[in-house]
Amino acid sequence: MRSLGTFFLCLVGVVTATADTPMNLVIIQTDEHNFRTLGCYRETLPAEQALVWGKQAVVQTPAIDAIAHRGAICTSFYATSPVCTPSRAAFFSGRYPQNTGSWQNDLPLAGDIVTFAEVLRQNGYATGYAGKWHLDGPGKPQWAPERQFGFQDNRFMFNRGHWKKFEITDKGPQVAARGKNGEPSYSLAGADEKSFSTDWLSDRAVEFIRQHAGDPFCYHLSLPDPHGPNAVRSPYDSMYENLPIRPPMTFAHEGENPGWVSGGGKNSSLKFSAQQMALYFGMVRCIDDNVAKITKTIDQLGLTDRTVVVFTSDHGDLCYEHGRLNKGNPYEGSAKVPMIVAAPGKIPAGTRVDQALGTVDFSPTILTLLGIDSKLQPKAIEGRDASALLLGESNDDWNDVTFLRSAGMKPGWLAAVSDRYKLVVSVSDDPWLFDLQSDPDELVNQFGRPDHAAVTKSLAHALQEYAQSYGDTHLESSPIAKSIESMIGR
Structure with missing residues (x-):
């Protein structure tokens, strides 16, 4: 009861x-x-x-x-x-x-x-x-x-x-x-x-x-x-x-x-x-x-x-x-x-x-x-x-990208991710670009391929803007900053 x-x-x-x-x-x-x-x-x-x-x-x-x-x-x-x-x-x-x-x-x-x-x-x-x-x-x-x-x-x-x-x-x-x-x-x-x-x-x-x-x-x-x-x-x-x-x-x-x-x-x-x-x-x-x-x-x-x-x-x-x-x-x-x-x-x-x-x-x-x-x-x-x-409301101004970072203040990696693409820039490797639609297992690096140049540049620019706007110290790393600048300049 x-x-x-x-x-x-x-x-x-x-x-x-x-x-x-x-x-x-x-x-x-x-x-x-x-x-x-x-x-x-x-x-x-x-x-x-x-x-x-x-x-x-x-x-x-x-x-x-x-x-x-x-x-x-x-x-x-x-x-x-x-x-x-x-x-x-x-x-x-x-x-x-x-x-x-x-x-x-x-x-x-x-x-x-x-x-x-x-x-x-x-x-x-x-x-x-x-x-x-x-x-x-x-x-x-x-x-x-x-x-x-x-x-x-x-x-x-x-x-x-x-x-x-x-x-x-x-x-x-x-x-x-x-x-x-x-x-x-x-x-x-x-x-x-x-x-x-x-x-x-x-x-x-x-x-x-x-x-x-x-x-x-x-x-x-x-x-x-x-x-x-x-x-x-x-x-x-x-x-x-x-x-x-x-x-x-x-x-x-x-x-x-x-x-x-x-x-x-x-x-x-x-x-x-x-x-x-x-x-x-x-x-x-x-x-x-x-x-x-x-x-x-x-x-x-x-x-x-x-x-x-x-x-x-x-x-x-x-x-x-x-x-x-x-x-x-x-x-x-x-x-x-x-x-x-x-x-x-x-x-x-x-x-x-x-x-x-x-x-x-x-x-x-x-x-x-x-x-x-x-x-x-x-x-x-x-x-x-x-x-x-x-x-379920329309939002034409929505920018389909979110940002990830390695833990800690010591630079490791930064990533810009959309529903389809993932760009990872790090201090320990060349940039990696995944096409999650064609490669959901994340095995193939699309970075440097001409058909992905535009999306690479777009995500790199977004990553730089994020890091500068929100004080992400990973951008202060020379390898990361140089990689991003190189991609934006492509």
Whole structure:
């Protein structure tokens, strides 16, 4: 039997909603997530791209797919810097990583940054956060950082780590698995549906949503999976162990990677592991089942029609593409991430946005989508408002290019990316131009070919303009600057 308090919350959520009631916002963000593991993204790809690990090596993700089908899926959404901290800094601030204080992992977000959560808090939203933050320096796990950046209820926010088991104690939340020295451990340690990280954090989101069903609210759920270590509770740990999982076709091309790939050249030490991929798939399926739990709760409370639901990730994982794991480079598997947005009554069901976008564009886009006037948004925002694309409105002035950078202030590489082309300029190799339409595996360098001269010059000019406008110190590198100038002068 439901308590009177729960009944009242449900009643408020259904009865008091009017046309003027602000829409809620629920964001589910994963960590190091390859977009091809989601059914809704496989639907946008030809079979050879959707099924890179084999025809039967797929994860069914009905809950995440349902969000995409009733809203918008962005097919060319990129981590502005494909590493945890700088990507998240751009996501929450709407500023390029070099202007946030968090241009590489473990550097704290600058104290003067105004996040979209702070804007919503100032506009009457109840705000909360559970999961990995990675924007408050080196602390690990460091629960409930003192600097909230707009997330009022951050009791279940931890700064760093990819823990597998949590618990609530008299002293607050803590990692439930411990090593021999008593320190927090990444061990599963018998984690179940109540204590495993994805389940435990999702339960905190459900609790917040129920508690604030009568208020406009913003809740950010940041799941540490499917980032490694690849470990997941039963039954997900064995769910995909018998699948015929094979290495991606590009795994065999590991010795042909450009110089800007981390480490450069051949990664001969990496051996393909179907078992590791099976566990990765299991983590994704566990995430999807918890997404279902959250969306079901929203529906039961009568909030579906006035809640914007976002599913995304901070960066990708190559998952053996190009003979690599993890992230940090501009290859699609590393830099391209899911971005799915459902906004009932605003975004038409089945919307597909193919234009290139980046995490830096999220803050202005979501604030506008929620009806926050541009005058009330932070003046320091550098990302673009892409809400018109999500709403299906015409935007003839839209420039289909987004910019990516290597982590850190030491020059590495810069990239200009459109829906079709990707230009990468680095300190360690000649420029690379990929035609993602004819070469989706990113194996052929089109740079220097006469039929691609115009697009090369256009992207180079855009890259120079971006770097000069937003103070990207990578442009100060002589090799990068000279390469760009040479392309513009062609």
